Amino acid sequence: MALLAAGFGVVIVSGATGTVDVTVAESFKIVAGHLLPNMPWMADGSLTSLQDQAVWRFRLPRTLLAGIAGAGLALAGALMQALVRNPLAEPYLLGVSAGAGVGAVAVITLGAGAAGLTLSGAAFAGALAAAVAVYLLARQGGIVAPTRLILSGVALGSLLSAVTSYLTITTEAQNVFSILFFLLGSVAAATWTQLAVPAAALAIVLAFALLRSRSLNALQVGDETATxxxxxxxxxxxxxxxxCALLTGAVVAVSGGIGFVGLVIPHISRIAVGADHRRMLPVTVLGGAMFLMAADLAARTVAAPTEIPIGIVTAAVGAPFFLWLMRRGRAAGAGMHR
Incomplete structure (x- = not known):
């Protein structure tokens, strides 16, 4: 409940933050006016059309996309850690982010017409191709071994990152800024239509994870016990x-590479409510959404009027916090003893 209330507060504050002057109260009225019919303040002239567009058309979609992306990455991180039984695992371990980077950079450098795909479409295609490659490399004798999965993901991710670097240094100078913004993560260009695919992926994977939460708990104690x-x-x-691949690919395709969310948030959730996935997964999803919405708000304000990539903010906050967890010894309580 606290995370839900805090998330709603961040949405309203985010709606009031920007070059167009909007107060927190006006932001609340605009959001409520669009969700609830026949609100008197929507027609009495107290709110201008510029304020309405700034909040509803531009600020709210990017905040919601940040929330969906944060929730998706946090959930994928929790599932990856259960999948490989390694608390240091994260969604990008599969090389999905690197595959998405190759797809997106290819469109930026070659042009959308050459690839026949949009930026998001190419990123999603690259992410899925990387996931399929990792699965085939990790599968041996009909079995997907966690160790082979990790090694395959790391190796393929390094190879794809090298391809991305080559495309970046050989492209024209005006493309480099767009490439860096995608690789470091951004939701600045979010629209309402972009929310559908990652939101649907999040809902489907969350429902699957909650239905199989007992199996996730069993998997944590070892393959023999789970069997x-x-x-x-x-x-x-x-x-x-x-x-994990579908969810991470859907998120990375619209938000770029945003690190540390899927690594840190599941640990915090375990500290807060324990390792039982029936309780941990909902807290992880809400915590990831809250964290990335707050990070997006910081990315827009800390260096205003310049906007910095959201991945820089998450790394600046997530890396020191993760190191603090290990140094304080709380990581053992979060499952790092595995």
Whole structure:
């Protein structure tokens, strides 16, 4: 409940932040006026059309996209950590982000017409291609081994990052800024239509994870124990891999590479409510949404009028906090003893 209330507060404050002057009260009225019919302040002239457009058309979509992206990355991180039984795992371990980067950079450098895809479409295609490649590399004898999955993801991610770097240094100078903004993450150009795909992916994967929360708990204590409890470990790992890849690809395609959300937020959730996925997953999703919405608000304000990529903010906050967790010894309570 606290996370829900805080998230709503960030949405309203974000709506009041920008070059067009809008107070917090006016931001609340505009959001409420669009959600609830026949609100008197929407027609009495107290709110200008410029204020309405600034909040509803530009600021609210980017804030909601940041929330969806944060929730998706945090959920994917929690599932990846269960998948490979490694608390240091994160969504980008599969090389999905690197694959999305190659797809997006290819469109930026070659042009959308050459690839026949939009930037988001190319990024999603690259992410899925990387996920399929990792799955095929990690599969041996019909079994997806966690160690092979990690090694395959790291190796393929490095290769794809090298391809992205080559495309970046060989392109024209005016393309470099767009490439860096995508690779470091941004939701500045968010529109209402962009929310549909990542929101649907988040809803589907969250429903699947909650329905299989007992299997996730069993997987954490070892393959033999999970098998004894009736879990088809290999099949379940394959399902988790597909879910993580689809969710991460859908998020990265519209927000770019945003790090540390899927690594830090699941740890904080375990500290707060324990390792039981029935309680941990909802807190992880809400915490990820709240964190990335706040990070986006900071990215817009700390260096105003210049906007910095959101990935810089998450790294600046997430990395020191993660190191603090390890130094304080609280990481063991978050599952790092594994």
């Amino acid at each position: 004894a409890l009736g879990v088809d470990v290999n099949r379940f790992r394959s399902q988790l891999l597909v879910a």
